[in-house]
Structures are given as structure tokens and as C-alpha cells.
Amino acid sequence: MTERDVREGLRSAVADEPPLDFDPDALVATARREARRRRALVSASLATVAVAVAAVAVPVVLGVSREQGDLTPGNRPVASSPVPGATERPSTPPASEAAREYTAEQLRRRGRQMQAELEDALREVLPGAVDVVIQPFGGEATGQVEDGQDYLTTFAAYTLAGERFALGVNAFTPGATDVEQLCPTNAKRCEWLNESRTVFTVDEGVDPADPTLRIVTVYSLRQDGSAVSVVGYNYDPTGRGATRSTVLPMPVSVEQLAKLAGNPGLGL
Amino acid sequence: MRQTDEDSFRRFATRYAASLRRSAFLFCGDWHLAEDLMQQSLIKVYRSWSRVQHDESLANYGRTVLLRTWLDEKRRAWRRSEHTEAAVPEVADPRHDPAEGVHRMWVRDVVHRGLLRLPPRQRAVLVLRYFDELSVAETAAVMGCSEGTVKSQTARALDTLRASVARLSAEEELGPTAGRVAR
Numbered sequence: 001m002t003e004r005d006v007r008e009g010l011r012s013a014v015a016d017e018p019p020l021d022f023d024p025d026a027l028v029a030t031a032r033r034e035a036r037r038r039r040a041l042v043s044a045s046l047a048t049v050a051v052a053v054a055a056v057a058v059p060v061v062l063g064v065s066r067e068q069g070d071l072t073p074g075n076r077p078v079a080s081s082p083v084p085g086a087t088e089r090p091s092t093p094p095a096s097e098a099a100r101e102y103t104a105e106q107l108r109r110r111g112r113q114m115q116a117e118l119e120d121a122l123r124e125v126l127p128g129a130v131d132v133v134i135q136p137f138g139g140e141a142t143g144q145v146e147d148g149q150d151y152l153t154t155f156a157a158y159t160l161a162g163e164r165f166a167l168g169v170n171a172f173t174p175g176a177t178d179v180e181q182l183c184p185t186n187a188k189r190c191e192w193l194n195e196s197r198t199v200f201t202v203d204e205g206v207d208p209a210d211p212t213l214r215i216v217t218v219y220s221l222r223q224d225g226s227a228v229s230v231v232g233y234n235y236d237p238t239g240r241g242a243t244r245s246t247v248l249p250m251p252v253s254v255e256q257l258a259k260l261a262g263n264p265g266l267g268l
Numbered sequence: 269m270r271q272t273d274e275d276s277f278r279r280f281a282t283r284y285a286a287s288l289r290r291s292a293f294l295f296c297g298d299w300h301l302a303e304d305l306m307q308q309s310l311i312k313v314y315r316s317w318s319r320v321q322h323d324e325s326l327a328n329y330g331r332t333v334l335l336r337t338w339l340d341e342k343r344r345a346w347r348r349s350e351h352t353e354a355a356v357p358e359v360a361d362p363r364h365d366p367a368e369g370v371h372r373m374w375v376r377d378v379v380h381r382g383l384l385r386l387p388p389r390q391r392a393v394l395v396l397r398y399f400d401e402l403s404v405a406e407t408a409a410v411m412g413c414s415e416g417t418v419k420s421q422t423a424r425a426l427d428t429l430r431a432s433v434a435r436l437s438a439e440e441e442l443g444p445t446a447g448r449v450a451r
Contacts (some may be wrong), residue, residue: 001379001430003398009379014290022285024278027307031314035269103413136330139387146389148417149356155308175412 065178088160100173100268107145110268111137111152117265118169122156125256129158135238137171148177152268164236165251168258171268174225212247218254221262230261269317277317281310284327287400294395295338297384305341309334315362331400331410337390342388382432390425397422 087236102110118135136143137152150173157166214234221227232252260266271276285306292302292309312333313320320329383391389411396407397418404422408415 001433003426006379006394006426006429007398010294010383010395013380013383014293017290017293020286020289020303022282022286024281026279027310028274028314029279030307031311034311035315101417106431144387146387147420148413149389150412 101148104145104147107149107152114171114266118156121260121263125259126158126252129160131159133157157236157238160251162238163248166233166236166238168231170229172227172264172268177227214250214252216254216257218257218261222267228261228266230257233259273317273321276321277314280326284330288330290394291331291400292334292338293398294383295391305334305337309337328406328410337412339388343405378436379432381436382429384423385432386428390428393418393421394425394429
């Protein structure tokens with residue numbers, strides 16, 4: 001099969017596309033609504049920004065510094081800084097921060113570090129969890145990474161009160177996550193958390209095939225533009241269980257997810 | 269957003285909606301999801317419009333947003349479990365003679381089905397290089413990686429696609445399980 005065959009195959013694959021009923025006015029109306037919703041979200045959080053700024057500024061003014069050690073991906077410190085405001089774009093890498101591109105080997109090594117870190121962190125944050133199984137960090141598939149991949153992802157399955165659940169954990173390199181795009185258009189709720197550079201989104205019942213699903217995502221936005229998201233599920237997405245007819249409660253709180261997402265041992 | 273900016277966004281959206289939807293379909297193999305991805309991507313572009321509208325590579329910015337929107341979508345577990353099969357419609361192309369039509373149908377069918385078996389970023393690199401006809405540098409910019417990575421991903425993706433197509437062809441000779449696509 002030649003490159004020409006690939007071109008031909010791709011063109012042919014879309015040759016019988018259904019008609020496009022595209023209304024730019026409707027799209028703009030939807031986008032305006034989204035923009036208003038986001039502005040309201042940011043406005044609601046601004047009242048708490050001052051508190052966050054003060055919490056960070058005071059130690060700085062007093063000259064309190066932190067032990068930082070070697071700035072390898074494994075122990076890069078989490079930046080403490082104010083909640084992003086309306087004019088701030090914290091996920092865009094600062095000019096001084098060169099974009100990071102890791103080799104597959106570096107990613108695998110980092111993934112192993114984070115896997116161990118995550119296991120410890122999960123036991124601390126969810127002390128009641130048993131039968132914890134952390135899958136190897138990977139990309140398109142479990143444990144699979146490629147040169148230049150800008151994220152690592154895994155699932156951590158666990159049992160709590162007799163039910164099997166899991167957490168999804170994603171680490172993104174600087175620039176791989178755009179803060180303006182963190183809130184999916186179909187998310188039920190998106191809010192900035194008060195105490196740190198984190199934002200959480202709530203997706204609920206989006207899948208009409210299974211309205212019992214609940215997903216809560218918390219992003220920790222690092223000052224260097226990297227990000228870590230931790231996703232709580234009220235089911236085990238790694239399992240093969242039958243669809244439930246009842247809705248289980250979300251087994252982790254937003255605070256617990258935020259604590260995991262802000263763990264300095266996680267991140268790229 | 270100012271009225272003039274909104275007008276320019278409308279023009280951009282109208283001009284690129286169809287091509288973004290086509291790329292999205294090649295990524296995901298589902299026209300409904302492709303339309304959803306296109307809409308989501310354009311809404312995200314709208315949010316950044318005042319900042320990006322004068323960018324020379326505006327179309328590629330749209331492709332970047334689309335790619336990220338799709339990759340994000342794939343990371344959502346329930347979506348992942350939803351798309352386990354891609355039934356590619358088999359519709360004869362009346363513009364060609366039957367023999368050529370059969371060949372075209374085979375090429376279309378097997379290449380896209382093979383594509384859908386590739387890991388997402390390999391899928392993306394082939395769509396950007398061979399469907400959108402982007403250069404290596406443009407593809408690197410869209411995917412947010414180096415040109416070297418684009419070259420190696422392209423070579424690997426072509427190898428994987430060839431192997432996948434060969435397997436699909438063999439399966440079709442073997443019987444009714446042909447055409448099952450696992451993503």
C-alpha cells in the first residue's frame with residue numbers, strides 16, 4: 001500500500017458524507033452563552049482570589065522559601081500561586097519555560113515514579129480503599145507511550161464499602177492543556193476551587209445509554225503550564241461489570257480529588 | 269466580542285466547518301460524533317477569537333483545537349466504551365464503472381477501517397499529512413511536537429496501517445467476522 005493509496009483511501013472515506021446543516025448564527029449564539037457562563041464562573045471566583053493571593057503572598061513577603069532540590073520531573077515542586085483570574089492564562093507555558101518533549105523512555109521512567117507515588121497518595125487520601133490496583137501510566141493504551149507524547153494517563157481501581165470504583169489520573173506537559181478549554185460544553189458544572197490553582201468540572205448523566213454514570217474531574221494547574229487532572233468515577237471504568245440500574249454515590253469528594261491532583265509527585 | 273470580530277468568526281466557521289467535520293470523522297469514524305467535535309472545536313475557537321483571528325495559520329489552529337477536543341473526548345471513559353465498532357457504509361459510487369467502484373470501495377473501506385485501528389496520535393498524523401496535506405512542520409505545529417516526532421510517527425503509522433490493512437484483507441477472506449473494528 002503506497003502513500004497514494006492512503007490519500008485515496010482517506011478521500012474516499014469521506015466521499016459520501018452526510019449533508020452538513022451548519023448554522024453559524026446558532027453556533028455563535030451557543031458560543032455566546034458559553035462565554036457568559038464562563039464569565040459568571042470566573043466572577044464568582046474572584047471574590048475568593050484575594051484570599052488565595054494573601055495566603056501565598058504572605059510567606060513570600062516574609063522570605064519563607066521551600067526546599068526545591070533537583071528539578072527533575074519526578075520532584076518538580078507544585079507552584080503555589082493565585083487562582084487564575086479573568087485575564088490570566090495560567091496553562092500557557094511562561095515565555096521562560098521551554099516546551100518539554102520527552103522520549104518514550106523518559107515517559108516510561110516517569111510513569112513508574114508516578115505509579116508508585118500515586119499508590120501512596122491514594123492510600124493516604126482514601127484510607128478506606130482496599131484492593132488498590134494502579135495500572136502502568138501510558139498513552140493510547142495501558143503502559144504504551146511514544147516519543148513526544150505530551151501526557152501520561154492511568155487508572156487506579158479500588159474497592160470502597162464493597163463496591164469497585166476507579167480514579168483516572170492524567171498528567172500533561174506544559175501547553176498540553178488549555179485552561180480555557182477545561183470545561184466541556186456539556187459539563188453540568190465547572191467551578192474554580194478556592195484554595196489553589198485548581199478547577200473542577202462535573203459531568204453528570206451525559207451518556208444517555210447509562211444515566212447512572214457520574215464523573216467529577218479536578219485539574220491542578222501548575223505555574224509552569226503543566227497540569228494534572230484526577231477523575232473520580234462512581235463506577236469502575238476499567239472493569240467489565242454489567243450496567244447498574246441504581247446510581248452509586250460518588251465515592252470521592254472534590255477535596256480528595258484536589259489533594260491528589262495537587263500532589264507534587266505527580267506531573268510532567 | 270465586537271460585531272466585526274463576530275462576523276469574521278462566522279466567515280471562518282462557515283468556511284472550515286465541513287473540512288473540520290471531515291477530519292473529525294477520519295479521527296473517530298462516526299459522523300454524529302464528528303459533527304459534535306466540530307461544533308465543540310468551533311466554540312473553543314470562538315473563545316480565543318480575539319487572540320487568534322489574525323494568526324496566519326488560523327486554519328491549523330482550528331485543526332489543533334479539533335485534535336485536542338477529540339483526544340480529550342477519547343479520555344472520557346464512557347465515550348471510550350461507546351465506540352467499539354465502526355460500520356463504514358458501503359455505498360457504490362455511481363460516477364465510476366463497476367470494477368473501479370469495487371476497487372474504490374475496497375480502498376475506502378479497508379484504509380479507513382485500518383486507520384481506526386491505529387492509536388489516536390498515529391491516526392491523527394496520517395490524517396493531517398495525507399488528508400489535510402500539511403507539511404511536516406505544519407503537522408508538528410498542529411500536534412504540538414517536533415518535526416522529528418512527526419516523521420517517526422508517520423513512518424510508524426504507515427507501517428501499522430499496512431499491517432492492519434493486511435490483517436483486514438486476510439480476515440475478509442476468512443469469513444463473517446471480517447470488519448470488526450476495536451478501538
